[in-house]
Amino acid sequence: MSETLLDRRARLMGPNVPTFHAQPVHIVRGEGVWLWDADGRRYLDCYNNVPHVGHCHPRVVEAIARQAATLNTHTRYLHTAILDYIERLTATLGHGLSQAIMVCTGSEANDVALRMAQAATGARGLIATDNTYHGNTAAVSQLSTRRPPIGGYPAHVRLVPAPESLKPLGGSAEAQAAAFTASIAHAIAELEDSGHGFAGFMLCPFFANEGFPTLPRGFLDPAVAVIRRAGGLILADEVQPGFGRLGDAFWGHERLGFAPDVVTLGKPMANGHPVGAVVTRPDIMADFRTAFGYFNTFGGNPVSAAAALATLDVLEEEGLVANARDVGAHLLARLRALRHPLLAEARGAGLFLGAEFAHPDHTPATGFAERLVEGLRQRGILAGRIGRQMNTLKIRPPMPFSRDNADLLVDTLDEVLATTEETA
Template structure:
């Protein structure tokens, strides 16, 4: 089996029932973009338009988006689009000129964080934000060791891909990287204790090899490990362990941030901790490339004294105006409360379905970030998860799978997802499960 075939939920050239016009597009992609890109689903979706929680293909068919965290406040939200266009038509340049918009946005965003986190540095992607976090951590700690979970994903730069094991065996980990088992929610109150033991073992292994730890970095809902948000508070012992060893804790909020968990703006807050750095990405601009790193001033002081930081497009005026509009929408439409209530409604619906369909195992969620295990006789079943994902695509619902065995449905719709959308999803999932049963 090739690496392309082994990748979960990926189109394999030569397979799938492609209409002729889409086969032409696939061939053009291969010629123009090369071999490293992937398309979702056995039969790729040719999308041409988006609105709210819906995406539309070239034939005008509507697909319910239960996966997309990029357009976090809804595809093509008019308030965000208008702010983007207005600023682009007024002034668009980088951060080396004085300009109010970046300052107004930065002050407003920082006000959503604990007071200890006082600076914001802009990048274009979450990958860049995590790369910058590593540079700063090495400067601050004098260490180089990196601790991540076994199936973590943190980005695609050279450094960050080296601590993103979910990219697969074709992307080797760095020699200063140590992986630890993902948290085990079934342990309940002992989840944090056991996870911290894994982190401590990684710290000790680094020490045996003469390596000082620099960071423990985790996505605070462990989305690539199968979506593990609970029990709330379990991260605190691991954070204490890395700090006791002289390292820093980085909360990767690219996926759980901006209200997705329904318990405030940031996923780490559910654990009662204050990170040393927080990386931000995809949902920050609702599709416009803006990202950043929020951090304690003392962590970046030496880094800033020794050198300069500049990113041509990071924090440009259009990015700042667009990101500010995203905050406007989150507040005006009360999307954090919606994530909490609609997420709870969807989790309950999934658990009700699981009583009728044994293939639907444990359901875990925080707000509108939900993982549902797919099992056969209680064991993870990646092949069945793959079938469900593709059968849902045929039913015009877009979703994916996650976890070390890719056997967990990853449900992460735009934050404007409402109970009536949840009902559509549950109805179509029920149809798929019934047909497979």
């Protein structure tokens, strides 16, 4: 009997390697916002933020090919492309964030950011939210909550309750900021009392993996004040909300209205080529470079820099941030017009949107959300789920997503809602 692709995958990659969908899709080609499987079926990609300016964008492909045919080496030799990119990148940021380390992944970037906080403060204690994800190195996996570390969470890490939309901390939307701040203050006190001290707080400024709850600008201000008084750093993981995805701001921290000490970047910044970065102020960079002998062979190589520069070019020249704002507003309005007994809230910003499904008592309708995603896939729409109970539909398409694409998504979603079984 012939071996299936899934059997071969398990034999060669081992067990529990995650795939999307009950019947995984065998993707063989991509272009713009579309993907094609091995049988030639086309899917509208409403999920993947890695191809930020569209799958296989010719401008990025050409930049990679041209540079790969010329030179690719590391940063112990001089080359100008990495400097050109850092200048372009930091020009989009304020708050004195003017220096960067180029790496290969968001996980690496977040790992470096944690060490920056420890080098700048002389302390070890770290805080994150209790439903987050910041990567898969040994250090950042201790902040992530998909699976607890072997032996439990380390003593220098504290996880605080994440803000929510349907069940806000403190019992109401008005009380949520104070309740969130109180939990951070309590965690700082515990770290200080235990002798670890407080180095920093890492967050996604859109609280993406937490289900991107609806939060007002300034929500984080009380927490920022507490963190600053304690001498800790604020580490903003912009891997998901950054580079204009939210439409009305280039960065998530800009939209929420706070000044980070360190910003980390990853997946979208080179349209799928493996590039990440850590951006910070010169004083923090100096502390890090003094405390750690850091070098990354592939980080900032000429091919990666060319891909990242081309991605910025496309973002600017094709007006994709404005597109995210305009198409996102249209899409959100259409999502909010949908009616279903389990549709509790449609929310988001720009081209990072979703809908939370819950029963009348606000218990999560996780099974329904899972069946919904499968129903969309069967009709040629790729989407995902997120949130504490994975009951929030996650819509995060490439940035060239159009109004026609948005209408196709919502029309199909409306059909699937009407035919999906409502049981838990």
